[in-house]
Amino acid sequence: MRTRNSYFPNNSNVTIPRRRNKGRAPNIVEPELRTIVAPMAERTMEELLRAPTEGYGEAIVLPEINADHFEIKTNLLQLVQANPFYGRESENPHAHINSFKRITSTLRFRNVPNDVIKLMMFPYSLEGAAKTWYEKEPPNSILTWEDLVTKFVNQFFPPSKTTHLKNEISRFTQKFKETFSEAWERFKELLRACPHHGFTELTQVDTFYNGLNKNEQDSLNAAAGGNLLSKTTREALNIIENKSKVRYSRNRSNVSRMNATSSKTDERIDKLADQLSTLVEIVSKKVSHSRSG
Structure with missing residues (x-):
């Protein structure tokens, strides 16, 4: 009959650990992990910088441009900004659209449709209430030049x-x-x-x-x-x-x-x-x- 000491050599210095009573072992419950989002006013600057940016995209969706080295020059933007539309009661959005089209119709870039140029430059022709209106438009809600004209005219006319x-x-x-x-x-x-x-x-x-x-x-x-x-x-x-x-x-x-x-x-x-x-x-x-x- 094998005794308890036969598992270890004579004069062994091995310390046998005391057997734990499984019946008395406490039940350990892992804490549930929850993400608590603090109100905007209570967040730190670091938290704000890490805040998600969904919902802050541009309203206008620009199609892909298959052209090399294409960019709108500063002087062209200044030409558009020289006569902005503010959204005042006395202003006519149709007149602004016609004036804007006359300016942009003179621009020609290879492999770049004129409607794309108009979509890129139109936000720069807005100021005041008109600029605020555009900035509040839902992201990715304007897909074509016709979409933009329709929304703009319905808002101010x-x-x-x-x-x-x-x-x-x-x-x-x-x-x-x-x-x-x-x-x-x-x-x-x-x-x-x-x-x-x-x-x-x-x-x-x-x-x-x-x-x-x-x-x-x-x-x-x-x-x-x-x-x-x-x-x-x-x-x-x-x-x-x-x-x-x-x-x-x-x-x-x-x-x-x-x-x-x-x-x-x-x-x-x-x-x-x-x-x-x-x-x-x-x-x-x-x-x-x-x-x-």
Whole structure:
């Protein structure tokens, strides 16, 4: 029968560890690891620098450019920034888009579509409320130039404004004491203020003609040799433009004649004043001479 000591040699210095009582061993529970995110105000600078950056990307997604050594020069950006759009009530986003397109249409880079250039440069043309609007747009939400124009126009030229201006155009009426030239310029200004009005040139001519007073309608019909609305759209527009220019040139001629007449009158008054001054001086000398004698 093997004894306990037979496992070890005689005079062994091995210390036999005391046998542990498994029944009394404590149950050790590993602590659950949780990530506690402190509020932004309570985070340290180091934590903020390590904060995730998801959701802070650009709104515009630029397509890949298969061109070598392509970059937008600083002077081109400055050209775009020279006339920025602020998003004010008095500003017209359509006018800004047209101006921006005129500038960027002159830029040509090999293997770089013009729409890509416009997408890259457009954010640099915004300031104030317009820049804030763009920075708040969701990341990767603008994929094409059409997307950008649609969002930009809807933000700063809402449908309600479009409806108002279209009503102003369709209800156009010549004002009291408003000349033909003034009425035509006001009508064209309404069209420019809402370039997406949708009215054809034929509708524009018809609307303007019917908004004039009876005398101006008769004058247009006489210039057309009959009924203005029986002419082609292009012929009718030419007649309206010519009538506007003739009236304007006549008014300007009248003003020029009035200014010329006024100038001649002033010259006569100046000559009479000089003559009177000379006469007074001669009389003064004679009186002085007679007294001294």
